[in-house]
Amino acid sequence: xxxxxxxxxxxxxxxxxxxxxxxxxxxxxxxxxxxxxxxxxxxxxxxxxxxxxxxxxxxxxxxxxxxxxxxxxxxxxxxxxxxxxxxxxxxxxxxxxxxxxxxxxxxxxxxxxxxxxxxxxxxxxxxxxxxxxxxxxxxxxxxxxxxxxxxxxxxxxxxxxxxxxxxxx
Numbered sequence: 001x002x003x004x005x006x007x008x009x010x011x012x013x014x015x016x017x018x019x020x021x022x023x024x025x026x027x028x029x030x031x032x033x034x035x036x037x038x039x040x041x042x043x044x045x046x047x048x049x050x051x052x053x054x055x056x057x058x059x060x061x062x063x064x065x066x067x068x069x070x071x072x073x074x075x076x077x078x079x080x081x082x083x084x085x086x087x088x089x090x091x092x093x094x095x096x097x098x099x100x101x102x103x104x105x106x107x108x109x110x111x112x113x114x115x116x117x118x119x120x121x122x123x124x125x126x127x128x129x130x131x132x133x134x135x136x137x138x139x140x141x142x143x144x145x146x147x148x149x150x151x152x153x154x155x156x157x158x159x160x161x162x163x164x165x166x167x168x169x
Contacts (some may be wrong), residue, residue: 007166010166010167013162013166014159014162014163014166017158017159017162018155018158018159021155021158022155025148025151025152025154025155029144029147029148029151032143032147033140033143033144033147036139036140036143037136037140040083040136040139040140041136043082043083044082044083044107044131044136047081047082047083047084047131048109048129048131050081051078051081051109051111051127051129052111055074055077055078056111056113056127058074059071059074059075059089059113059127060113060114060115060124061115062074063089063091063113063115063124063125064115064117064124068096071089071096072096072098075087075088075089075096075097075098076098078098078129079098079099083131083132083133083135083136084099084129084130084131084132085099085100085101085102085103085106085130085131085132086098086099086100086101086128086129086130087099087127087128087129087130088127088128089113089125089126089127089128090125090126090128091124091125092124092125099130101130102132103132103133103134103135104134105132105133105134105137106130106131106132106133106134107130107131107133108128108129108130108131109128109129109131110126110127110128110129111126111127111128111129112126113125113126113127
């Protein structure tokens with residue numbers, strides 16, 4: 001039995017199985033994290049589209065009517081979208097905003113606010129929305145740790161079971 005535990009073939013076989021399993025795990029983890037990242041970015045893009053398609057017209061009318069209380073409520077609602085950290089309207093110098101720009105990594109979108117008055121299209125301001133990418137990155141890191149630790153445990157269990165089976169025969 002002592003010759004089986006020291007068999008170079010069984011040690012080599014276990015080594016290569018663990019090595020291949022680890023390489024496959026690493027590849028699949030990177031692929032999964034990339035897909036998760038793309039999904040998070042798509043969520044931010046969907047939020048920007050939602051702002052354009054749902055909120056922009058109301059904001060334009062509210063800015064035109066100079067209803068700052070309603071405008072602040074609208075901006076507050078937009079700031080509750082996933083990963084949005086700052087929403088502000090610049091009306092030619094006067095800025096009404098909700099939130100703070102806290103992240104170094106962010107993506108922003110600026111929407112021109114216009115209003116048709118007496119047949120002319122007037123530029124009445126700009127809506128700026130900033131989404132925080134630091135939170136996206138931190139979620140990816142958290143997922144990476146969970147995936148890698150759980151896969152390391154699985155690989156260690158498989159290696160341990162293989163070692164047990166090879167040495168007990």
